[in-house]
Amino acid sequence: MASKILVVEDDQDIRNLLHFQLTSAGFETAFARDGATALIVARKERPDLILLDLGLPAGDGFVVMERMKAIPDLEMIPVIVVTARDPREGERAVQQGARAFFHKPFDADALVAEIRAALGGGAVASELDGSPG
Amino acid sequence: MNADLPHMRGLARCSRRVIAASVLLLVVLLGGFAFVVVQSQRESRESLEDRFALRGSLAGRFISTYVRDVARLQKNEAQNSLSGSAVTRRDFETTVDGMGIHAAVLLDRQGRLLQVYPRNPEILGKNLGASYPHLAAALEGRIGVSGIVASAGRGSPIVAVAVPFASVEGGRVFGAAIDLETSPLAAYLENSIPFSAEGRLIDANGRLVMKSGAPFDGEAFVTSAAIVGTPWRLQLTAPKSTLYAPVSGLARWVPWALFAGFSVAAVGILLLFLRLLESRTQVAGRHREVMRLMQVQQRFIATTSHELRTPLTSVTGYLDLLLSGMAGPFAEKQRDLLLVVRRNAGRLLDLVADLMLAAEIDARRLKLNREPLALEDLARETVESAQPQADEKGVELVLETGTPANVVADRRRISQVLTNLVSNAVKFTPENGRVEVRSFRENGHAVIEVADNGMGIPEAEQSRLFDRFFRSSNALAQEIPGSGLGLAIAKQLTDLHGGQLGFTTSEGIGTTFRVELPSSQ
Numbered sequence: 001m002a003s004k005i006l007v008v009e010d011d012q013d014i015r016n017l018l019h020f021q022l023t024s025a026g027f028e029t030a031f032a033r034d035g036a037t038a039l040i041v042a043r044k045e046r047p048d049l050i051l052l053d054l055g056l057p058a059g060d061g062f063v064v065m066e067r068m069k070a071i072p073d074l075e076m077i078p079v080i081v082v083t084a085r086d087p088r089e090g091e092r093a094v095q096q097g098a099r100a101f102f103h104k105p106f107d108a109d110a111l112v113a114e115i116r117a118a119l120g121g122g123a124v125a126s127e128l129d130g131s132p133g
Numbered sequence: 134m135n136a137d138l139p140h141m142r143g144l145a146r147c148s149r150r151v152i153a154a155s156v157l158l159l160v161v162l163l164g165g166f167a168f169v170v171v172q173s174q175r176e177s178r179e180s181l182e183d184r185f186a187l188r189g190s191l192a193g194r195f196i197s198t199y200v201r202d203v204a205r206l207q208k209n210e211a212q213n214s215l216s217g218s219a220v221t222r223r224d225f226e227t228t229v230d231g232m233g234i235h236a237a238v239l240l241d242r243q244g245r246l247l248q249v250y251p252r253n254p255e256i257l258g259k260n261l262g263a264s265y266p267h268l269a270a271a272l273e274g275r276i277g278v279s280g281i282v283a284s285a286g287r288g289s290p291i292v293a294v295a296v297p298f299a300s301v302e303g304g305r306v307f308g309a310a311i312d313l314e315t316s317p318l319a320a321y322l323e324n325s326i327p328f329s330a331e332g333r334l335i336d337a338n339g340r341l342v343m344k345s346g347a348p349f350d351g352e353a354f355v356t357s358a359a360i361v362g363t364p365w366r367l368q369l370t371a372p373k374s375t376l377y378a379p380v381s382g383l384a385r386w387v388p389w390a391l392f393a394g395f396s397v398a399a400v401g402i403l404l405l406f407l408r409l410l411e412s413r414t415q416v417a418g419r420h421r422e423v424m425r426l427m428q429v430q431q432r433f434i435a436t437t438s439h440e441l442r443t444p445l446t447s448v449t450g451y452l453d454l455l456l457s458g459m460a461g462p463f464a465e466k467q468r469d470l471l472l473v474v475r476r477n478a479g480r481l482l483d484l485v486a487d488l489m490l491a492a493e494i495d496a497r498r499l500k501l502n503r504e505p506l507a508l509e510d511l512a513r514e515t516v517e518s519a520q521p522q523a524d525e526k527g528v529e530l531v532l533e534t535g536t537p538a539n540v541v542a543d544r545r546r547i548s549q550v551l552t553n554l555v556s557n558a559v560k561f562t563p564e565n566g567r568v569e570v571r572s573f574r575e576n577g578h579a580v581i582e583v584a585d586n587g588m589g590i591p592e593a594e595q596s597r598l599f600d601r602f603f604r605s606s607n608a609l610a611q612e613i614p615g616s617g618l619g620l621a622i623a624k625q626l627t628d629l630h631g632g633q634l635g636f637t638t639s640e641g642i643g644t645t646f647r648v649e650l651p652s653s654q
Contacts, residue, residue, distance in 0.1 A: 013447040020454055055439060084442035086435055105446040105482065108453060 003119050004028040006047035008038040008064065009082070010056050014104075018051065018082075025112045035059025039067055042074050049118055051111075054083040054093060065096055078118045082106055151410060155403055163396055170388045185327065186356040189369040192325035192332065193358030199321045200294070200363055203311065204276040207232070208296040211307035215239055216300040226250055229309075236291075236310035242303055244272050262306075266364070271295035271306040278363035280336025282310065289314035292342060313343055322367075330371035337364035427496055434492045441485045449478050480614070487618040490549075491601065494625045501543040501629060505653060508538045508547075508579045512572040515551040519559060527564040530555070535573025538580070540650045546626045547650075550634070553619040554583040554646045560613050561587035561644070578632075579652040586643035595638065599624040 005027045009015045015031055022029050030045045032038035036058040042050065050068075054061035061081060068074040081093040081101035090101030099118050102111055214228040220239060225248040229237045239248040244262020262268050267277030277295040295308035313319065318334075323345040326332035331346035342365055352373040357366050452475045454460060456468070463471075493499045516532045523530035540547070551570075558568040562585045571582040588607045590598060597603045602617040627634040632650035 011443055011447070014443070014450070017447060017450040017454070020459065021450070024459055084439045084446065086438065104442045105449045108450065 002026055002028045003048040004030060004045060005115065006030045006032065006038070006042055006045060006050045008032045008035070008050060008056065008061070009053045010034060011053075021108045021112065022115075025115075027115070033057075035061070035064045035067075038064050039071070039074070042068070042077070043071070046073070047077060049115055050077055050079045051115075052079050052081050052093075052098070054081060054085050054089055061093060062096065065093065065098065069097065080111075080114060080118065082111070152407060155406065159399055159403055163399065166392055166395060170392050182354060185330075185354060185369070185371060188327050188330075189356035189367065190358040192322075192369065193360050193367045195325040196318070196321055196334070196365075196367060197361040197363065199318060200278055200360065201276070203316075204278075204294055204296050204362075207294060207307060207309055208298050211239075211296065211305070212298045215305065215307060216298065218301045220248060222248060222252070226252075232309065234309045235312055236293075238268070238295075238306075238308040240268060240272070240306040240308070242272070242305060244268065244306070247305070265293075265295075265308075267293055267295045268306060268308055271297045271308065273297075276362055277308070278365070280338050280364060281340045281342060290342060292336075318343060319345065326369055327371060330369050333368045333370075334360070335366050335368055430492070430496050431498055434489060434496065434498075438485065438489045442482075445478065445482055445485070449475070449482070452478060484616050484618070487616060487622060490622055491618060491625070494622070494629070499546075499629065501546060503541045503543055505539055505541050506544055506547070508540050508581060508650070509534050509572045511544065511547055511551060512570055512581055515548060515555050516570050519552065519555045522556065523559050523568065526559060526562075528559050528562045529565075529567040530559065531567070531569055533569060533571045535571065536575075538572070538574035538578075538652045540579045540630075541653050542630050542650060547630070550623040550626050550648060551581060551583075553623040554581075554648070557615075557619060558583050558585035558587070558644075558646070560615070561585055561607070563587065574652055577652055578649040580650075581648045582645055583648075584643060584645040589640035589642055589644055590636070590638040591640060595636075598636070599634075 005022050007015055007018045007022070007029055009018065009031070010033050012033075015033070019029050019031075030041055030047055032041040034057040038050075038052075038056075038059075052061045052064060056064070059067070061083070065079060068077065068079070079093075079098045081090055081098045082104060083090055083093075083101060084104040087101075087103050090098075090103060093101055100114050102114075210228065210232055214224065214231075217224075225237075225239060229250045235251075237248075237250045238246060238261065240262060241247050244260045246257055246259050246261050249256060262272045265277075265279065265282075267279040270277030274297050277293075279293040279295075281290050282293050290313045291310050292313060293308055293310050295306055297304060297306050311318075322332055322334060322343055326345055329346075331344065331348055333344045334342035336342050349370075349372050353370045354373055355368065355370050357368045359366055452471060455463075456471055456475065490499070512534070513532055516530055520530055555568065555570060562568055566586050568586075569582075569584045571580075571584070573580055590605060591607075594603075594605050598605070599620055600617075601621040603621075604615065604617045607613075608615060624634045627648055627650070630650055632648060634646065634648050636644055636646045638644040
């Protein structure tokens with residue numbers, strides 16, 4: 001069964017982009033467009049990994065990560081942050097438990113590789129700056 | 134400065150309170166000082182008058198000492214020469230001549246005249262004791278001093294002093310006339326009275342015995358003192374003006390001048406203090422304002438970066454999807470056009486990154502993550518990653534290394550400096566040209582040189598080379614793409630590391646950029 005990725009992203013075009021990229025890489029996708037919905041969808045869908053934007057309505061990415069830690073079912077799900085914010089925010093997210101962060105615009109191949117590594121338990125270079133590949 | 138800001142209102146209120154307190158304190162201090170000055174002047178006035186009276190009584194005592202001395206001398210002489218059983222006329226005249234006096238009498242204990250000089254036989258034996266108070270006093274055993282008794286031929290005032298003394302008969306009185314004109318009394322009087330005062334010796338009948346000092350007009354202060362042992366009084370008169378300004382007219386103003394000086398100094402200090410307070414308030418206000426603007430700018434940078442990057446993510450992402458053929462096949466010509474779009478999206482992204490970096494440097498927000506680095510490695514990485522660009526253009530890109538040099542620097546930022554320089558060099562070097570990157574250590578500096586053999590930089594443009602958005606005429610003429618930010622950023626990043634970025638150039642031959650960083654080894 002294909003791994004399910006929950007994409008938490010408020011920009012519809014980027015949600016669709018990630019959908020194309022992830023499905024063509026063989027993943028299933030679920031979506032949430034704000035922080036509050038993300039937690040609800042996560043409990044319902046039980047994703048294998050969460051791609052998390054930091055700038056979100058109704059609780060930003062940091063809030064989502066904080067809440068997830070308090071929910072037993074969700075605390076073990078790996079989180080990869082994808083953000084257009086300052087790279088320092090991404091580093092902060094990694095310090096607070098995110099597996100890696102990607103700065104928008106991100107390199108789709110690198111992102112997919114990181115997701116595979118996360119799901120397979122392996123590790124891949126985690127920080128990639130915004131220059132497109 | 135915006136006075137509506139809450140913290141400014143607080144400071145203004147605070148400084149108003151301080152100003153009010155300072156002014157109040159100043160008024161109290163100056164008032165107190167003025168009171169002290171006035172009071173001290175009044176006191177000194179009173180004490181001057183007291184002192185003047187004291188001088189009067191001291192002068193009186195001084196003069197009475199003189200009279201007593203005269204009497205004692207006279208008594209001693211009389212005791213020595215005139216105490217025998219019978220005093221002959223000759224004895225008497227010899228004694229009187231020896232004492233240098235013009236007139237004298239010798240009385241027996243009943244007051245009868247025994248001898249008189251100048252000679253006057255008619256009055257010998259007469260009882261004079263009752264006629265002259267000073268003789269009467271001497272007969273009673275005291276020193277007797279007369280008022281003005283006569284004037285000598287020249288008109289000089291004469292007083293008489295009579296003394297009792299012991300004799301074989303049990304007691305006699307010797308009286309002598311003293312010519313005041315030649316006596317030391319005048320000197321005594323003159324020396325005993327204060328400067329600028331007039332002193333008058335007056336006898337019991339109110340007649341002037343002697344005076345010293347010049348009379349004057351105007352308000353006067355008067356004091357008088359009895360001359361003990363005589364019927365005289367000493368009357369001292371001094372003009373009030375000199376009493377109140379005993380030293381000089383100017384001295385009277387000294388306390389007021391001090392007061393004025395003190396006031397001016399105090400007001401000056403207060404003004405300085407207020408000025409200081411004001412400038413401190415302004416500085417604090419400006420500091421807060423600057424901090425606020427910096428925060429605004431930081432928010433702006435963050436927001437702008439986010440807002441530009443989000444749509445660019447879709448632009449590049451969907452282009453990449455298209456180019457991957459996922460959305461279906463398309464003609465080669467279409468693909469070429471899409472690649473142009475993709476390349477320009479990349480340029481736009483680079484520009485956004487450069488703009489954000491420049492803004493961060495301006496906001497002093499850029500923090501360096503320093504770590505020990507081998508500069509040579511950085512140079513090699515840069516050359517390797519620029520190799521495709523050089524190959525594409527047909528430019529030879531080589532690395533030459535000298536003495537290895539270590540630096541403590543931010544890897545990413547120094548890489549950026551080198552990348553900007555190498556990428557520039559490749560862009561400005563014509564096909565079949567050569568770009569040389571040299572890494573070495575020199576005079577305690579870690580040095581990287583990037584030498585191209587491009588067209589060089591015209592002298593007129595050299596001073597503006599590191600200005601933001603400055604593009605050289607050569608770049609524009611040859612349509613070399615770029616934003617004009619690369620060198621400006623490279624320079625600022627080098628400066629942040631405490632290093633120097635410079636260049637040497639020669640038109641038509643090439644340009645060498647030189648980065649010097651403090652070396653840790």
